[in-house]
Amino acid sequence: MQKHNTPMLDELENGPWPSFISGFKRLRDQHPEQRINEVSNDLLGQLEHSYETRKGYWKGGTVSVYGYGGGIIPRFSEVGKAFPKSKEFHTLRVQPPAGNYYTSDILRQMADSWEKYGSGLVTFHGQTGNIMFIGANTENTQHFFDEINDYGFDLGGAGPCVRTAMSCVGAARCEQSCTNEHKIQRLLVNNFTDDVHRPALPYKFKFKVSGCPNDCMNAIERADFAVIGTWRDDMKVNQDEVKAFVSAKGRQYVVDNVITRCPTNALSLNDDDTLNVDNRNCVRCMHCLNVMTKALSPGDDKGISILIGGKRTLKIGDLMGTVVIPFMKLETEEDDDKLVELAEEVIDFFAENALEHERTGEMIERIGLVNFLEGIGVDVDPNMVGSPRQCSYVRMDGFEDAAKEWFDNQAEKAAG
Numbered sequence: 527m528q529k530h531n532t533p534m535l536d537e538l539e540n541g542p543w544p545s546f547i548s549g550f551k552r553l554r555d556q557h558p559e560q561r562i563n564e565v566s567n568d569l570l571g572q573l574e575h576s577y578e579t580r581k582g583y584w585k586g587g588t589v590s591v592y593g594y595g596g597g598i599i600p601r602f603s604e605v606g607k608a609f610p611k612s613k614e615f616h617t618l619r620v621q622p623p624a625g626n627y628y629t630s631d632i633l634r635q636m637a638d639s640w641e642k643y644g645s646g647l648v649t650f651h652g653q654t655g656n657i658m659f660i661g662a663n664t665e666n667t668q669h670f671f672d673e674i675n676d677y678g679f680d681l682g683g684a685g686p687c688v689r690t691a692m693s694c695v696g697a698a699r700c701e702q703s704c705t706n707e708h709k710i711q712r713l714l715v716n717n718f719t720d721d722v723h724r725p726a727l728p729y730k731f732k733f734k735v736s737g738c739p740n741d742c743m744n745a746i747e748r749a750d751f752a753v754i755g756t757w758r759d760d761m762k763v764n765q766d767e768v769k770a771f772v773s774a775k776g777r778q779y780v781v782d783n784v785i786t787r788c789p790t791n792a793l794s795l796n797d798d799d800t801l802n803v804d805n806r807n808c809v810r811c812m813h814c815l816n817v818m819t820k821a822l823s824p825g826d827d828k829g830i831s832i833l834i835g836g837k838r839t840l841k842i843g844d845l846m847g848t849v850v851i852p853f854m855k856l857e858t859e860e861d862d863d864k865l866v867e868l869a870e871e872v873i874d875f876f877a878e879n880a881l882e883h884e885r886t887g888e889m890i891e892r893i894g895l896v897n898f899l900e901g902i903g904v905d906v907d908p909n910m911v912g913s914p915r916q917c918s919y920v921r922m923d924g925f926e927d928a929a930k931e932w933f934d935n936q937a938e939k940a941a942g
Contacts, residue, residue: 527564529554530571534578553646562646565661568609569645575605589616589664591671595724597681598667614663615645618670619656619682621715621722624708625696626651635677643670655692655734656682685725686883688718688873693735694742702815703737704755704828705856710735710865714751717866721873728880731873738824739810745836745847750876750886751869752833752847757825760805767821772799784814829855830865834872834898835887845887848895850902852909871902908932 532547539545547570554566576582589600599617606613622628636657640648645661652658662670671681682690693711697703714733721727734745737755745752772780777795785793789811792804801821815822832854833847851868855861872886879901880889890898899906908929 527567529567530574532570532574535570535574557646559641562641564611565645568611569615569661572603572605572609572612575608584615589667591668591681593723594681596684596687597723599684612661615661616664616667618659618662618667619652619654619684619690620659620674621680621682621690622651622655622657624693624711625698632677636674636679639670639673643673654682655690680719681723683722683730686727686729687723687725687731688721688727689730689732690722691715691733691735692743694737696737700737701819702740702812702824704757704824705737705830707735707737707755710753710830710856713862713866714869717869718873727873727877729883729885731876731886733869738812740812740816746833747836747844747846748838749836749847750834751872752836754831754833755828756810756831756853757828758853759825759827761803761808761815761825762823763801763803764821765800768801768818769799771818771821784817787813829853832868835885835890837885837887840885841883841888842891845891847887848890849910850899850904852907868902875901
């Protein structure tokens with residue numbers, strides 16, 4: 527095998543940080559499989575050529591496995607004659623387990639399958655949430671899928687479909703968890719499997735589940751349907767642990783790093799080193815709980831909030847998710863069914879009303895939140911206004927009176 531000369535790529539290995547080029551070279555020089563050596567060599571050659579010409583030479587096409595309409599990103603090289611071993615370099619998106627929990631045995635099994643049929647390049651995980659198996663030719667795509675499918679793995683989403691869902695590590699390793707993240711992910715994925723495999727939407731639709739308002743999945747910024755664990759009673763305060771924390775860190779540290787950083791001034795430190803919490807004004811930012819982990823913890827009345835429409839820049843700028851369900855309990859099968867039914871309503875409305883290549887948040891911006899809520903059958907709730915005190919560009923005249931009237935009407939409905 528004649529190695530390609532790659533002086534520009536070699537420069538990327540200089541400096542203190544690890545380089546992906548070093549990984550490519552290890553596959554080229556050290557892997558026992560000659561096919562992978564040759565594929566990696568031509569991949570490096572094409573990348574060097576791209577750097578020299580300042581052009582990309584990958585083009586799309588159509589590649590699929592039997593019975594699926596998505597899950598594979600086709601990549602064909604426009605300079606395949608010069609670099610024949612990497613002229614087809616398709617990516618297979620594979621759905622990970624909820625919370626990204628693996629055994630070492632299954633990781634080795636997947637790696638063995640990929641080295642048999644692919645390039646050996648894997649990403650755990652892409653921004654999509656999928657396991658990204660990067661670099662298969664068209665012939666081996668079906669073989670690789672058949673093998674991993676036999677031991678329980680399925681393709682993820684690609685194209686205008688329901689994409690692969692993600693959930694955080696959850697209660698197994700995180701004390702802030704307020705809901706069963708992995709159960710929620712499985713409920714949604716299992717229900718929408720057909721919508722994952724057969725693209726039929728105006729554009730992509732993402733579910734992401736975070737077990738607490740820390741939102742480690744960045745669901746509020748990245749997901750069309752974000753599920754965030756939360757609580758609606760008072761946060762729990764262990765005053766003995768508060769005193770121990772103040773004793774260890776000092777009052778000034780606590781004032782500077784906890785009290786003054788509360789966005790709604792809901793915290794105050796007493797003279798005896800105990801903590802006062804104005805729970806009515808707590809907005810669940812999680813900062814104090816993250817700093818004083820032994821002293822503060824979520825309340826007992828736990829559930830979820832649902833936000834719709836988060837996304838990165840596309841037709842309009844970045845959007846945060848809009849609160850659609852301020853609080854929902856998930857304790858019974860009936861509660862689970864309500865969550866899935868709401869997701870179905872949102873996706874159906876999105877499919878019927880969004881423009882081509884338009885995300886859910888952009889559709890809501892175009893048609894208005896009230897029309898969207900009416901379309902999915904959700905009543906307007908004053909709690910959908912996240913921070914009225916901080917919205918200087920929204921007129922809040924009479925907000926308190928209108929909110930009180932709404933809550934009084936709700937109470938009358940419940941009583942009557």
